[in-house]
Structures are given as structure tokens and as C-alpha cells.
Amino acid sequence: MVGPRRPQFVLFGSSIVKQSFGNGGWGAILADTYARKADIMLRGYGGWNSMNALQIIDQVFPKDAAVQPSLVITYFGGNDSMKLIPSKFSPHVPLPEFIENMRKIATHLKSLSEKTRVIFLSVPPANDEMIIQNYGEGAARSNEGARIYSEATLKLCQELEVKAIDLWTIMQQKDDWLTTCFTDGVHLASEGSKIVANEIMRVLEVAEWEPSLHWKVLPSEFVGISPFDSEGNEAIVNAKT
Numbered sequence: 001m002v003g004p005r006r007p008q009f010v011l012f013g014s015s016i017v018k019q020s021f022g023n024g025g026w027g028a029i030l031a032d033t034y035a036r037k038a039d040i041m042l043r044g045y046g047g048w049n050s051m052n053a054l055q056i057i058d059q060v061f062p063k064d065a066a067v068q069p070s071l072v073i074t075y076f077g078g079n080d081s082m083k084l085i086p087s088k089f090s091p092h093v094p095l096p097e098f099i100e101n102m103r104k105i106a107t108h109l110k111s112l113s114e115k116t117r118v119i120f121l122s123v124p125p126a127n128d129e130m131i132i133q134n135y136g137e138g139a140a141r142s143n144e145g146a147r148i149y150s151e152a153t154l155k156l157c158q159e160l161e162v163k164a165i166d167l168w169t170i171m172q173q174k175d176d177w178l179t180t181c182f183t184d185g186v187h188l189a190s191e192g193s194k195i196v197a198n199e200i201m202r203v204l205e206v207a208e209w210e211p212s213l214h215w216k217v218l219p220s221e222f223v224g225i226s227p228f229d230s231e232g233n234e235a236i237v238n239a240k241t
Contacts, residue, residue, distance in 0.1 A: 004221065007038040007213065008067065012053070012060065013075030016124070016188060018044030024190025029197040036231065037218040038070070049079040049091040050101035057108050068113040071213055073200065074105065075121040077153055078186065081145040090140060099152050106160050117209055119200065120157050122150035124167040124192065127178050130185030141186055163207060165199045 011017050011027050020027030021042055031040040043060055045052065053076055061072070080093035093101065102120070109118045123146040131139045150168035157164035171177050171192065181192035188196065204214045212218070220231055 005067070006221070007070035007218065008041055009034065009038050009071040009073065009213075010041045010043055010061075010069045011073050012043045013073075013121070014044065014048045014079055015046035016044075016078065016121075017042070017075050018046045019187060020044065020193065020196075024193055026188070026193035026196040026200070029193065030200065033197075033201070033215050034218070036220040036222070037215055038213075041069075047079060047091060048076070049093050050076040050098050050105065051080075051093055052091075054101050054104055057105060061109060061112055063108075063112060065112075068116050070115060071117045071119065071204075072109050072112075073119045073121065074109065076102065076105075077123040077149040078141070078146065081123060081149040082140040083142070083145065085138070085140055092140070095148065095152055098149060099156055102153060102156055103160065106156070106162050110160075110162070115211075117163070117207070117213060119163045119165065119203055120153055121165050121196065122153045122167050123147075124150075124181075124188070124196075125172050125177070127182050127185040130178075130182060132185075134184040163203050165196075165203060167196065167199070170199060171195055 009030065011020060017027070019025060021031070022028065027040060027042060034040060061069070077098065079091035080098045082090055082092045084090050084092040106118060106120070109116065126141055126143045126146050128143050131141050135141075147168055150166065154164050154166055171181055174181065174191075174195065181189055181195070183189050201215070204212075205216075207213070223229075223231065
């Protein structure tokens with residue numbers, strides 16, 4: 001491990017997490033914002049559902065680890081919500097089973113340490129027309145399925161007192177969300193990722209957590225070492241004034 005030790009933020013989920021470090025992705029936005037403040041760690045697995053996540057959660061987040069993450073941002077549900085198509089392999093997970101899987105995931109993450117914070121992302125909306133254009137008439141994803149699993153996630157988080165972001169509702173408040181937020185009707189384009197990153201920042205800013213994990217509060221690393229360091233110079237000026 002390289003030093004000095006920083007807070008660890010882990011992004012845990014399926015392909016929307018896996019692709020979040022791509023150009024303009026919400027994970028990349030977080031990594032840039034926290035470049036000298038926290039380590040943003042990616043644990044994203046394309047095609048996975050909540051059942052897959054539960055199978056390996058002890059390996060990704062061992063309870064006996066010497067260092068536990070300060071924050072875990074979790075997203076599953078998009079693949080779970082896919083329609084079950086006879087004679088075809090599907091990652092579909094029935095809603096009651098999905099809820100129980102997510103309950104177990106949340107309980108595990110909250111038990112890692114007293115200082116480990118958890119945010120769940122609900123299932124984003126989907127552009128049904130774009131999905132058909134890219135995957136055909138028999139596509140198993142739909143905006144209605146996303147709504148059902150999103151609402152279930154939010155209800156569970158309220159019960160467990162876990163912070164949650166209602167992406168299904170928030171994203172659709174953007175006037176041109178259907179044409180700007182997706183690459184294929186499901187996965188996020190840069191505009192969709194901006195919404196996700198902004199909402200995560202909003203939660204981190206208002207959460208009454210000690211210590212705060214908002215980027216404006218966390219200290220920057222090695223400030224003042226170089227006179228050519230704009231971040232360091234800003235801190236020096238502020239200290240003098």
C-alpha cells in the first residue's frame with residue numbers, strides 16, 4: 001500500500017459502476033474531485049445482479065480487514081429488473097429476493113466499522129425506444145421495470161436508515177434526459193454521469209457524518225510542498241489572510 005493513508009471510497013456494483021471510470025463517467029468525476037483527498041476504488045462487475053454480489057461480498061469487503069472503507073457507494077438492480085425470458089439465460093432476480101439480497105448487502109457493509117458510510121443508488125430510468133434500437137424487440141429491460149426496482153431500493157433504504165439516491169426520478173427531471181443521458185438506453189453517457197456525480201456530492205455535503213466526507217472538508221495531501229502547486233498556493237494565501 002502506498003502512503004500516506006487516505007480515506008477509501010469504494011464503488012461497488014454492476015456495469016454502471018464498471019463503466020464509471022470511462023470518459024466523463026461519474027466515478028472519474030469523483031476521482032478527479034478527490035484526487036488529493038481520498039482514494040476512489042472501483043469494484044464494478046458487468047452483468048451482475050444482487051445475487052452475484054451477495055456471493056462475493058465477504059471477499060470484496062472482509063470484516064477482518066486492517067483498513068475498512070470510509071464510504072461504499074452501491075448499485076445493483078438494473079440486471080435484477082430484467083424480464084425473465086423463457087428458454088433464455090437471464091440475470092433476473094424476483095423482487096422479494098432482490099430486496100432480501102440488498103438488505104443483506106446493506107447489513108454487511110454497515111457492519112464493517114462504525115465509520116463506514118453507505119450510499120445506495122437506485123436503478124436509473126431507461127429509454128425503451130433506444131433499448132429496442134440497440135437490442136431488438138425482445139429486449140428484457142424497460143423503464144417500468146427500472147421504476148419497480150428503484151422504488152423497492154428506496155423503501156428498503158428508508159427502513160434500514162441507509163442514504164439513497166433516487167436516480168429514477170431525478171434523472172427524468174432533466175428535460176432532454178431521453179436523448180442525452182444514455183449510450184444505449186441503459187448505460188450512462190456523460191450527461192447521465194454528471195447527474196449521478198452531482199447527487200452523490202449533494203448527499204455528502206448535507207450528511208451529518210463525523211467526520212464529513214465532503215470534498216470541501218477533507219484535507220488535501222501535501223499542501224505547501226511546491227510553490228507551483230495551485231492547490232497549495234491557494235491554501236497558503238488563505239492562511240495569510
